[in-house]
Amino acid sequence: MLSALTQLLVFQLAGEVVARGLNLPVPGPVLGMLFLFLALALRGGPGHELQTTSQNLLQHLSLLFVPAGTGIMIHLHRVADEWLPLLLSLLISTVATLVVTALVMKLCMRGQPAQGDAP
Amino acid sequence: MTPQLNEIWVYLSASPLLGLTVTLLAYQAAFWLYRRSGMNPLANPVLIAVTILVLLLTLTATSYETYFAGAQFVHFLLGPATVALAIPLYTQFRRVRSMLLPVVAGLVAGSLTAALSAIAIARLFGASLPTQLSLAPKSVTTPIAMGIAERIGGIPSLTAVLVIVTGILGAVGARYIFDAMKLRDPAIRGFAIGVASHGIGTARAFQVSEQAGAFAALAMGLNGALTALLLPLVLGWMR
Numbered sequence: 001m002l003s004a005l006t007q008l009l010v011f012q013l014a015g016e017v018v019a020r021g022l023n024l025p026v027p028g029p030v031l032g033m034l035f036l037f038l039a040l041a042l043r044g045g046p047g048h049e050l051q052t053t054s055q056n057l058l059q060h061l062s063l064l065f066v067p068a069g070t071g072i073m074i075h076l077h078r079v080a081d082e083w084l085p086l087l088l089s090l091l092i093s094t095v096a097t098l099v100v101t102a103l104v105m106k107l108c109m110r111g112q113p114a115q116g117d118a119p
Numbered sequence: 120m121t122p123q124l125n126e127i128w129v130y131l132s133a134s135p136l137l138g139l140t141v142t143l144l145a146y147q148a149a150f151w152l153y154r155r156s157g158m159n160p161l162a163n164p165v166l167i168a169v170t171i172l173v174l175l176l177t178l179t180a181t182s183y184e185t186y187f188a189g190a191q192f193v194h195f196l197l198g199p200a201t202v203a204l205a206i207p208l209y210t211q212f213r214r215v216r217s218m219l220l221p222v223v224a225g226l227v228a229g230s231l232t233a234a235l236s237a238i239a240i241a242r243l244f245g246a247s248l249p250t251q252l253s254l255a256p257k258s259v260t261t262p263i264a265m266g267i268a269e270r271i272g273g274i275p276s277l278t279a280v281l282v283i284v285t286g287i288l289g290a291v292g293a294r295y296i297f298d299a300m301k302l303r304d305p306a307i308r309g310f311a312i313g314v315a316s317h318g319i320g321t322a323r324a325f326q327v328s329e330q331a332g333a334f335a336a337l338a339m340g341l342n343g344a345l346t347a348l349l350l351p352l353v354l355g356w357m358r
Contacts, residue, residue, distance in 0.1 A: 008199035015202070025347035027262040029201035030340050036205035046206050054203035057196070058332065061322035062164045063146045064197045067190035068261060068283065069169040073176065074183045075280045085244035089254055090281060093237040094288045097258060097315035098296050101229030105307045108221035
């Protein structure tokens with residue numbers, strides 16, 4: 001676990017350094033994900049340890065959003081004045097985004113053999 | 120409170136131990152409920168845990184800063200967890216490569232829909248301009264979204280709240296929408312969740328299937344980068 005966690009941190013650090021050094025509009029960890037992906041492609045896959053550690057970490061990915069989510073309590077007053085347009089916008093726009101993304105992908109996949117798709 | 124209890128409280132409220140422990144306890148309680156409901160998306164663990172914590176902090180008059188001094192240790196793991204998304208992505212890459220056109224087309228269409236529909240609806244219902252602009256990057260992962268909001272004239276801290284609410288809405292609602300569309304492919308379901316509701320949606324996708332999670336992670340990363348590049352340009356043309 002320790003070596004896997006170290007690898008993840010090293011890639012995050014590399015991502016952070018490159019993102020800031022080149023002033024890219026992408027956060028360091030996202031770039032770190034790209035670097036690790038490239039390393040896996042070169043190496044031919046993650047070892048057993050990296051595989052299990054990352055599985056454990058991602059199983060509880062929701063936990064990691066809880067501290068930031070709780071921060072909603074100090075900014076809630078910003079929402080108070082315009083809560084109705086905000087709520088309607090978030091609701092309708094989120095539904096629209098899900099529908100449009102999925103429909104466009106489905107249209108582009110016409111003629112391609114469907115995988116994992118129940119008949 | 121008796122004087123002794125009071126002393127203990129003074130000690131605990133100044134130490135990171137309490138914030139960290141209550142975060143884990145609240146999440147475990149939330150996850151227990153989520154599991155008991157058969158992983159029903161309505162019992163979203165982020166939503167439940169955040170509700171418990173906000174109530175707890177408000178009742179004990181604890182500031183968010185004090186709480187975060189402990190909770191930051193959990194928050195920090197978001198970085199390495201984001202890096203770890205490379206592994207499912209690698210495992211699923213064969214499928215991703217076979218879907219290059221749908222992925223790119225879905226990404227561009229979804230990214231523009233997310234930003235422009237949010238602005239248009241807010242405008243229609245009379246929201247102020249800074250509010251409209253704060254809404255635009257709402258489907259993008261928090262650090263990118265706040266940066267975009269700042270650049271286009273929104274309010275970053277308002278954006279942070281809207282991003283979290285969007286994530287929860289997508290994680291809670293996506294299943295019902297896809298089921299109504301009779302859409303079963305986990306790759307499409309996962310990708311659309313990732314475009315619409317970033318990391319919180321991705322977390323939900325991983326709980327459903329590894330393939331859905333991998334596509335959600337891919338969508339989250341790509342949508343963050345694309346929105347950061349495209350949105351300032353698109354808004355510039357529209358002005």
